[in-house]
Amino acid sequence: MRNLLFFLYKYYTFLLFFSLELFSLIILYQYNTYQRASFLNTTGAIAASFYEKVNNTTSYFSLRRINDSLLTENARLRTLQLNAYYQNGFTLSTLNDTNYKQQYSYISANVVNNSVIRRNNYITIDKGRLHGIEPNMGVISSNGVVGIVTAVSEHFSTIRSALNKDTKISAMLKKNGAFGSLEWKGDNPKYTNLVDVNKHVQVKVGDEVITNNFSTIFPVGIPVGVISEQSLDAGDNFHTLKVELYTDFSTLRNVYVIRNKFRDEQVELERQVKGDH
Amino acid sequence: MIIELLTYLGRFILLLLLQLLVIKNIELSTFINPYIYPLFILTLPVSTKPWQVVLISFITGFIVDSFYIPFGLHMAATTFMGYLRIFYLKFAANKEDFDAKLAPNLSRKGPVWFVLYCLVLIFAHHTVLFYLEVYSFSEFFRTFSRVFASSIASVALITLGQVLFYKAAQRK
Numbered sequence: 356m357r358n359l360l361f362f363l364y365k366y367y368t369f370l371l372f373f374s375l376e377l378f379s380l381i382i383l384y385q386y387n388t389y390q391r392a393s394f395l396n397t398t399g400a401i402a403a404s405f406y407e408k409v410n411n412t413t414s415y416f417s418l419r420r421i422n423d424s425l426l427t428e429n430a431r432l433r434t435l436q437l438n439a440y441y442q443n444g445f446t447l448s449t450l451n452d453t454n455y456k457q458q459y460s461y462i463s464a465n466v467v468n469n470s471v472i473r474r475n476n477y478i479t480i481d482k483g484r485l486h487g488i489e490p491n492m493g494v495i496s497s498n499g500v501v502g503i504v505t506a507v508s509e510h511f512s513t514i515r516s517a518l519n520k521d522t523k524i525s526a527m528l529k530k531n532g533a534f535g536s537l538e539w540k541g542d543n544p545k546y547t548n549l550v551d552v553n554k555h556v557q558v559k560v561g562d563e564v565i566t567n568n569f570s571t572i573f574p575v576g577i578p579v580g581v582i583s584e585q586s587l588d589a590g591d592n593f594h595t596l597k598v599e600l601y602t603d604f605s606t607l608r609n610v611y612v613i614r615n616k617f618r619d620e621q622v623e624l625e626r627q628v629k630g631d632h
Numbered sequence: 633m634i635i636e637l638l639t640y641l642g643r644f645i646l647l648l649l650l651q652l653l654v655i656k657n658i659e660l661s662t663f664i665n666p667y668i669y670p671l672f673i674l675t676l677p678v679s680t681k682p683w684q685v686v687l688i689s690f691i692t693g694f695i696v697d698s699f700y701i702p703f704g705l706h707m708a709a710t711t712f713m714g715y716l717r718i719f720y721l722k723f724a725a726n727k728e729d730f731d732a733k734l735a736p737n738l739s740r741k742g743p744v745w746f747v748l749y750c751l752v753l754i755f756a757h758h759t760v761l762f763y764l765e766v767y768s769f770s771e772f773f774r775t776f777s778r779v780f781a782s783s784i785a786s787v788a789l790i791t792l793g794q795v796l797f798y799k800a801a802q803r804k
Contacts, residue, residue: 368682372715375690376708380764383704387767402699409653472662474765474778477701520766541766541774543661606658628694 401477403511406468414608415595421608428497445446459574461611462486467511471518471544471604478502478514480610488512493572493613499601500524500537500579501610503572512612518544518604526579527567528558534567537579537598544604549596556594558585564598571618644672644692652699655789663778666785668793669696670757673714676752678725679733682718689714709761716756724749737793750790755783 356467414421464486468479482488484507494501494514502516505523515522518539526549527534535552549564562582568575574632584597651669658666673689680688693710697703724745725734738746758779766775 368686368715368718371683372686372711375686375711376715378695379690379704379708379711383702383708383764386702386704405652405699425682470659472659472665474662474762475702476774479701541771544659544662 392421403467403481403508406479407481407511410465410467417606418606420606424497429432436492453513458615458617460614460616462488462614464488464512464610464612466607466610469516469549469604469607471516474541475520476516476518476604477499477505478513478516478607478610480512480612481510482513482612483510484510487614488612491572492615493577493611495573495577495613496602496607496610498578498603500566500573500577501602501604501607504612514610516604517547517600517602523570524573524579525567526564528552528582529565532567533558534569535593535596537564547598547600547602549582549598550593552594554587554592554594554598558582558594558596560585571615571621572614573613596607639673640676643675647672648696651696658752661738663781664785665778665782666789667758667761667782668786668789670710670786671750671790671793673710673717674753674790675735675737675763677735678721678729678731679731681730685717686711705761705764708764709757711781712760713753713757717753720749720752737798738791739798745793746794747787747791750787751783754786754790755779758786 462482464480464482466478467481468477470476478494478501480494488504488507490504490507492504494504500517502514502519502522504512504514506513512579517524517537520539520541522537522539524537525534526537533552533556535549537547537548539547552558560582564579564582566573566575566577566579578601580598580600583599584595586595588595638652643735647669651667655668657667671690672692676685689710690707693707696706696710700706705741712713721736728734729736729741734740736746741749762775762779762782763769
């Protein structure tokens, strides 16, 4: 007992250091494994409201650029509208159409905190649970894919951006539907890599990459980027593909969160199938 | 005593704001990722008790962590650096420094001593920070070059700040 007390007395600095370091590592491990723990969300919310205040001031400097990108997007959407098409038929009739049912809805949000140069980048937005955002929803900008929601508090959400080691987004080539997975290697925020594309597929520089519908996160056809480099090593089964991203992460201001109304149904069905084995 | 405490608190807030509002937004390259807030731990008086240094480092890391994702990175890195500082100073600071309750800075200890002191401890801090962020050794050399480049950038920024502030203070 006396020895123990002596030991504690002699090494109390080390013991303090050891326990605090262990505490930090456990917190970090929990964050990396479960992505959310209740008290982390509160501290996250304090920081988010700090960044929101900063952002309220700095966003004025980029208003012109934001307006331009929104105008471009509006113009593109207007050309898709029904009244932009010339009626080529002879008869005009209205039908009560039950063929279509809305599957995806979009929630707009502003970026309050963002980084592009860390190994694992996260984005914070100013919409949260109150606005209907839930973890594992997809996030896009007006140009293309941005990331996936990981944690949600009342008024804010954090997004694991595509520039993150742990973000794996299912994607395919637009021209032939050959699929792969997006992985960021951590060197340049303008480019990412498309991996696991089989070598028998023809791939050229300039081919467009879009999302596919393997996951419940993104609707099919959201643009990702274009292939900027292609190589195939001898004896390798997969192409090495570098993709230039459409989304400019360093100037990201406005994003849309995608709500998939059929997600629960699909997840439930897939879970049942897995349970059978 | 109170004034001294307030000075340190003010310095901490200043460093934190500089880090979050200015340095965080300089996004030069994925390899250069400087952090200057460890300067707060580096400039604590030499005579600060070891357990106090460790505890202050931990609290500093905790506060910085609330502004970054994931939580825990800065806590682990800064606590480690604070603990290492105790040994570095045992070896590098002399008895007069301890008696004078010297707070290490560029003008008191000279450029060579100060830059080396920063370099060793910032390098340790960045090593823990960047490797924990990647969370694996699979990109060992790439992460090492990030640690190396970022440490140089951090120390350069800290030294620049010291030259600007303390040279101005000396002239008065």
